[in-house]
Amino acid sequence: MRLEVLPAAVWAATVAETLSHRLRSRPHLRLCLATGRTPTPVYAALGADTLTSATVILLDEFGGLPPGHPARCETMLRAALRSGVKPRKVIVPEVDRPDLAAACRDFDRAIGQGGIDLAILGLGRNGHLGMNEPGSSVSAPTRVIRLAPETRESARGYGADPVPDWGITAGLNQVLAAGEVWLLVTGSHKSAILKQTLEGPIGPDVPATYLRDHPAATVWADADAAAGMSAG
Numbered sequence: 001m002r003l004e005v006l007p008a009a010v011w012a013a014t015v016a017e018t019l020s021h022r023l024r025s026r027p028h029l030r031l032c033l034a035t036g037r038t039p040t041p042v043y044a045a046l047g048a049d050t051l052t053s054a055t056v057i058l059l060d061e062f063g064g065l066p067p068g069h070p071a072r073c074e075t076m077l078r079a080a081l082r083s084g085v086k087p088r089k090v091i092v093p094e095v096d097r098p099d100l101a102a103a104c105r106d107f108d109r110a111i112g113q114g115g116i117d118l119a120i121l122g123l124g125r126n127g128h129l130g131m132n133e134p135g136s137s138v139s140a141p142t143r144v145i146r147l148a149p150e151t152r153e154s155a156r157g158y159g160a161d162p163v164p165d166w167g168i169t170a171g172l173n174q175v176l177a178a179g180e181v182w183l184l185v186t187g188s189h190k191s192a193i194l195k196q197t198l199e200g201p202i203g204p205d206v207p208a209t210y211l212r213d214h215p216a217a218t219v220w221a222d223a224d225a226a227a228g229m230s231a232g
């Protein structure tokens with residue numbers, strides 16, 4: 001796994017420019033995108049037309065919040081993008097359907113038609129990827145999942161009230177099959193879990209450690225998150 005450490009002041013612009021460059025050479029890229037605080041400034045820095053031909057697969061979604069709620073992942077993603085930045089197609093986990101098992105199957109089917117070229121992920125404070133919480137196996141499927149306390153706390157921070165206790169997440173089997181994965185990590189509050197991700201034992205206690213076995217994974221960290229680690 002490659003570690004790129006950037007000064008906090010240029011972190012978002014650099015990641016956004018790298019993504020824009022990628023989209024210029026491969027406009028039809030199939031992107032799986034996380035939401036949350038970390039990637040938001042990257043998405044906000046994307047220029048008009050960047051996603052015009054791309055397919056966006058929303059990594060996960062909270063259950064129990066009404067459509068359009070500001071803490072919903074889809075709402076956060078759309079709010080982050082500047083007006084005029086419109087992906088060709090957006091695939092989301094349909095958490096409002098009565099049959100959640102069918103929603104998971106349909107989400108997987110939609111991903112399965114072309115897979116994921118590039119997954120852009122955040123790092124949970126508990127080491128989760130998407131809502132693949134600690135305890136998730138390397139082949140965990142797309143599923144309804146009960147949220148860990150740290151994830152519920154994040155949802156509270158996004159303005160969710162009541163705080164959801166479940167969601168649908170793309171499985172690790174989907175995410176880890178992506179052609180390329182970027183793990184975005186910013187802030188000193190993430191430095192301990194980033195260190196564990198890079199140096200701790202690979203396994204279900206910290207699902208992000210699975211990325212170390214991925215052939216094309218890059219950590220984009222700002223200097224605050226990477227304090228105490230050296231790029232290599």
Ligand code: PGA
Pocket residue numbers: 034035036037038039122123124125128129130154
């Ligand atoms: P955050 O969330 O970017 O809001 O810190 C990351 C995550 O929980 O995956």
